[in-house]
Amino acid sequence: MIKRNIILVVFFLLVSVACDDQLDVQPQQSIESDKALSNPENVISTLRGAYQSARSRWLFGSQFNEYSELLASSGDLMFVGSHKEPQQFMAKEINVTNSYVENTWDVGYETINILNTVKSAIDVLDDSEQDRVLGEVLFLRGWLYFNMVRLWGLPYEPGQTNDQPGVPLVLDATLSSEDAIEVERASVHQCYEQIISDLKQARDLLPAQNGVYANTYAASAILSRVYLQQSKFELAATEANRVIEEGGFSLVNTPHNEYNNESNTSEDIFAFQNSLTDNTIWLTQRYASLNGMGRGDYQMSEDFFSLFNSGDLRGQIQQETYDSYTYEDIDRMYYIGVGPIRSGGINTYKYGNYYAVIPSIRLAEMYLTRAEANHQISSQVGPNTPTQDINTVRSRASAEPLPASVTTKQIRNERYRELCWEGFRLHDLKRWKKDIAGYSYDAGNLILPIPAAELEVNDKLEQNPYYK
């Protein structure tokens, strides 16, 4: 009897010892950071991760656009949704705890860190790839900082010192928790310096063709935006001119065809990519009101359409719509919404399908920028007069051409007509020093608060005066 007991006990003990040494359980759908940046393939993958992160709803995927349009709105755009956060933007009364603001801040810096991480591992790459990758990194970083400094910093004032606070400039990767240090806000001047430096380098490093990723002309285009924001017209015109004349881009035949495409058009200098399985839906959710797409939160008031002449394809409303309509059934730039909620308003066609690419830098903008810049300093960078450039854009929209020597007002209106709902309005109004819904262009409530949560973790940050 005792023998049998001992055999059993020994057996169980052996079995239990056999399952020893099992405390090393490895993750399955992630890789360890030590391994992540050890080979060129992973570094390139991380760069793609940065594009994906930049396309996030909180950045280029929607919010950069929405913040600009909502804060700029004074009647043309109506918010009819239920979310409190956009409502605060419409009211120009943003809470310091507005979760959208916080997310944009967080994801913005997350993306910048991914870019900095790729930059830190640039030596892992083959020499042949280093320039291109570094160029893409700097392009995205410069562009991001440009958007962020415009949202959180008071406007850039040409000819001034611009020592008003911008955003913290983080230029090195966070590789361990020790790197996660508190950084103070750089001045708006410093931010623009960094942005221009990044974009210039990017322009010089990037190739002319780079698939759906950033190319040298995308960097020039953003650089022209930056210069235009600074009212450095000649530089703006030069960069825009470079894109128009050298880039090989061309306007698509009608405005309508520029939107809701599954791949880049001849007009797209850079577009964030969406696909069936990998996409950012919020631009469509907000702006569209179609069968299966969009919730019609943002609608246009009828007044807005007085901006267009009758023939202008960019200002036409499709009145007859049905519940079954998708973007494929819409043949005008605006239509009466048919979505399940908030239908019956006027919605834009620009974002009717969230599987489509997001045209983020278009050639039309370059014409308008060159026209405006040339007009401002009465120069003629490039082959065209401002009037010719404006009419290039107009004729594509079947709008009657404007007579020679266009006015500032005409140029600005054209810019609105062409680029409305694409995230330009707030920044344009600010550089034109126009009042916005009764507030001065440099009013403190027209920029965002530093998120309350971030102030709590970083003692070096200073809140914008309006939100103190």
Place this chain on the structure above:
Amino acid sequence: MKKNASHWSTRLKICSKFLITMKLIFFIVLLDFGVSFASVYSQNQKISLQLENSSLQGMIEQIQAQSNYNFLYSNADIEGIDGLNHSFSNTSVKEILEVCLEGTDLDYTLRDRVIVLKTAEEEKEKQPATPPDERTITGKVISGKNGKPIPGVNILLKGTNQGTVTDMSGRYNLEVPEEGGTLVFSAVGYQKVEVKIKDQKTINVTLKVDEVAMEEVVVVGYGTQRKRDVTGSMSEVEVKEEATVSSPSFEEALQGSVPGVNVQKSSGKLGGAIMMKIRGSSSVSADNQPLYVVDGMPITSQSYSTGGNAPTNPLADLNYNAIESIQVLKDAAATAIYGSRASNGVVLITTKGGKAGETQYNASMTMGTNTPSQLRDWCNADQYMTMINESLNNVVDPETGLYDGWKTPEALKDLYIPGWRNDNNVNWQQQALRQGMVKKFNFSASGGNKKNTFYAGLTYNDQTGIIMGNDLEKISGRLNLDHQASDNIKFGLSTNFTRTQQNRVTSDNTWANPMMLVAIPPVQPVKNPETDKLNTNTVYYNSLISIRDGRNKRKSYRAILNGYMDIQIVKNLSFRSEVGTDIMNQFEKTYWGRQTNWGQPAGEGMDREVGVRNYNTNNYFTYDWSNDIHRLKATLGMSYQEKQTEGSRLEAKGFPSDAFKNLSNASEVTSFGEWGYGNSFLSYYARSNYQYKGKYLLSLSGRIDGSSRFGENSKYGFFPAGSLGWIISEENFMQNIEAISYLKLRTSYGITGNAGIGNYESYGLYDGTTYVGNPALIPAQLKSPNLKWETTSQFNVGLDYGFADDRISGSIDYYYKHTTDLLLNRSLPATSGFGAVTKNVGSLKNYGLEFAITTHNLKGQFSWITDFNISANRNEILDIAGPEISYGSNYVIEGEDIGVFKLVEYAGVHPMTGDALFYKNDGSGMTTDDYNEANRVVAGSPNPEFTGGLNNRFEYKNFDLSILTNFVYGNDVYLSAGRYQSANFEWWDNQTTDQLDRWQEPGDVTDVPEPRFGQANGSQHSTRYLHEGSYLRIKQLTLGYNLPESVLKNLRISSARIFVSASNLYTFTNYPGYDPEVSSLPAGGSSQAYNVMMGVDFYTAPQIRSYKIGLDVNF
């Protein structure tokens, strides 16, 4: 003669099997089964037997295994009788005995089912040369506890080996010599009684329960312990059969019944998560739920539901009916043997085993209705239109008549709330809620013989919830088998299979949650009058469409299997090996029809599958030794647990019609994923309990715990505990104090851990993703190589008491828990690119008092027992080494308790302007109408100051009545949805009727600001929506009637009970929302979010009130 008498008493001790039978029989009686078996034993039961070189012992075992016979014998008598070679088929036991005993000096006598083996000498000695005159004594033995008959009582004529046992109805008859003598009545668990026969013919005896001899044994970690020897703080939850029949789940039964344990159901959704806190929150970021151990196996208790929905409750897969006992371990002395997972307490669940004896059947059924515990008053169409018009008129431009320069109020209403011009008056609340029903059937059988016992049970439970689209169906089966292979080896298997099928509603924070229907104005019809189909033109999504055209199913298949083997190696030393698995396969299928808000234009579906495989083995030695003065029980062992989770998900869209819901009919895949993760724990533990002179107790335990979750620099932790006990009532000086029947002082100190974090939080990680169809990587987590468990040191001092013969008994405990090295999700500056990193920083404490008392107020025919318990826990965050942590309005702030509400303080309405006012809280004491000017302050806490319960149980004749109440006092609930539904008609949402009391003209004094359409006038987050959450609830009221014996006899059943019961019958509270027991759990939230976001009500479903009627029969 003398020699023989002592012989007999020794025999009774050594015949352990006989004792077990007695115990089991006793148990049956204890359970109030009141069984009276038909005492028709076949004296000629026939069996088949193969004896090959068998000992007599072997023969006895075989006969016992196959028949109802029990043997009484002395080991010494049968020792050495072996070499039996016989083959019997269908032979009577008598015959077998005669054959086998031939040639031995043994003889047998057979009475009822007891076979007594005696040597011939004994026979001779016993029998005088001339048989004396004999007479027969008859009688009945009943229990002093409940007056019920006791079967199996041993009755012996003192000084002889003449004896018998009582039958199932407690009756006996015994032939005694004419001259009489003394009868000794003894039974396990009762005090021995001696009665002189004299000239009595009938001797009825009442046996008093022997508390000491009962040696009540309780389940502890890795073993059992005598209740008297326990020095830790633990509460046994009485599992009453009647409760298992009428209560849907064991967790609910714990509500209000255990001091120091706070159980909260998050909402009235069926299958929703349950939060259980034992002695407060000991963690901020890591799991705060106790460890659940079923039959030695730590089971899966976390939700594995899709991140897009609120968590589910895997504990619901346990079948309450099959639970034998629940033990809640609270202090370090009790829990430290569970090491790094013990800080939140341990819940030990033991399932039912079989008992030797005739097969017992139990059948019960319960039927009833489910209704919402509370409804709210919403504006009707008239009130709504009056108010919305007022609200619009207050803001339209008097000159243009336009709202915001856009549209006239009429045009706006046409746009947003079409239907308002018609005479609709819809109560949308009634569309969201309904009357549900509950059905539960349970059938079980248990029994066995000496060698094999079994319990088999099957339960079917079907409920429809009070919310549209919510129901739960569960089938659960259990089979527990135990086999006594020999005196030294016992093994067994317990198995539990459950299928749970659930129709779910979405999480609180989505428009598809039916509770949000209340936001739709009463002027909008449910159905479009033209098409008679559900209205698709409501201002907010009409989620009835989702219920009609969608599905949201969760199915879970669960198997919990535990095998064990007990080996008595030598006297005092035994070894036990346990191997268990807990396998859960969960399937979720959702479909959104083409008219639903997510499913347009052609339907969208998701399939998700998760498999959780959890393996565990425990192997330990137990050494148990005692003499008159010392007693030592020691345990040494190891355990290993491994858990693997695998899952996959596929989403697709484009279905030919809503009739096709399977993904194979979809035209396009929109999203897919696969994941897997795991963790393991390897542990060694030891414990010793030492008792001196039955009154001084010492216990020491320790565990070395290693886990894959910890960082590479700190894989193993050590968790020791020690405790002392002193049974004061055993002291000589206490013997004269009659009033005190029991008094034990105990104290403990020990260290436990918490490893309730994600599986890979010590790693630096990059997550895989894609961009434009190419693989992409994103840094996801910073490395934390020193990451280890949270450490909780806990001190406990307690007193167990019993007064007046234990008519008053209970316990009182004080504890202090200090948790350091918090596994804190420490916020980093977001500019670093990371939101947080998990680090061992910070500390918190919990301390509190627990008091429990049970009083037998009345005994006898009318009996009344009261249980009362109350506990107070105080939590304080000492250090979080960083900024405040917040989820919505819930905060973690140093110096405050976890989850406090930090809000702007609402100051009412300016009587002259109608503006909402807020306290500035900048020290000026001023109010402001500018929300941004007001500072947020800690305004309340979701943690109760006191919790407890009061249970009264009355019995009169065949009736019993129990009233269980539980209470929670001193907490606050943030009615977050108030910002939309009690927001003075700021937007289109229908409002609670209290909003009618709004400010209208200068001079009005009210709390409801002036309605201003589209403008936030008081609807911001503020204390306007913070309410007292205290409540006292009549949790369970049950009235039962036991059918009288006269009826039962005719029906040939042993007991039958009919009952009516009501759950959540009434709640006393000042809370204005649906129900103060509420927690809107964030969909896919982290454990930190669950820990911190307490007491938030956001379109959360009310709790369920149910009325039930049922029948419970044993036969």
